[in-house]
Amino acid sequence: MQVYIWLLFPMAFLLPRKAWSGEIIGGQEARCHSRPYMAYLEIDDGKEISRCGGFLVSENFVLTAAHCNVGEITVLLGVHNLKSKRERRRQVIPVQAKIPHPEYDIMLLQLKKKAELNKYVNLIRLPQAHQRVHPGAKCSVAGWGRTNVDSELLSDTLQKVDVMVMPDAACPYLHYNPSTMLCAGDPHEGKNPSKGDSGGPLVCRGTAQGIVSLVHTRGTCPAVYTRVSTFIPWIKETMKKLQP
Structure with missing residues (x-):
């Protein structure tokens, strides 16, 4: 079945x-850092940590799915290996505002500060x-x-x-x-x-x-x-x- x-x-x-x-x-x-627009979303609902993906569309906005809106979200940029301590170019940015579409599975995340754009962190068209x-x-x-x-x-x-x-x-x-x-x-x-x-x-x-x-x-x-x-x-x- x-x-x-x-x-x-x-x-x-x-x-x-x-x-x-x-x-x-x-x-x-x-390939390591071949997708600099990728965002890792760490989601804390007060009981456990879950994850979603997202992508950088502006220096201070990430686009993701609305169903990821289940807790406090922190955005990690410039990440490839989550456990690596050598990725010193990663940027960890809290979310200032979550704006889910009222009907469909799409959500904008406004970051508390602008991302620093470089070869590891960049926008997608x-x-x-x-x-x-x-x-x-x-x-x-x-x-x-x-x-x-x-x-x-x-x-x-x-x-x-x-x-x-x-x-x-x-x-x-x-x-x-x-x-x-x-x-x-x-x-x-x-x-x-x-x-x-x-x-x-x-x-x-x-x-x-x-x-x-x-x-x-x-x-x-x-x-x-x-x-x-x-x-x-x-x-x-x-x-x-x-x-x-």
Whole structure:
């Protein structure tokens, strides 16, 4: 019997920001600091520490998934190996404000101070509003989540995997909405994100086209990503309001 991670959230597609996600399955360790836009989100809910991914879109804004809004968030930039004591270029910045979209699985984090941009920490390009990604496009996703569906262990090093964008009509989820979501992955190869990778970017030709939002628990179906291009007006308006 197939079990889907959103069974815990029966309204997941009616309220997409409730969808959950997680690990890099079938991938490999990313080249050290090859993705300077990646943000590691350490989340403290008062009882335990959890993690999400995110990506730097401005010197003081990180984009992630709204379902990562479950506690106090600290953003780490310039990180590859979480346990390494030699990564002296990493930047640890508390979050000043969390701005989740009221309906969809996308959230902006305003940092308490601007990130220092360099070869280890930098921005990623956002798409134009309502830009479409063509089916068959080869993209990549990265994160510090699980690397094995049979283990709860999370990765200490940044992992990455290449995935292919699927036609909207081929996405197997009942309430899939092509205007706010995109579907990517190869169920035959079992390469997907899934726990700990939520909020990370789906990167296509150097542009953040999606946000890891929802996956099959075993990685055997394509993942669903929040379609970033749909929310460009919201992102720009929100950042403009909060800029000093």
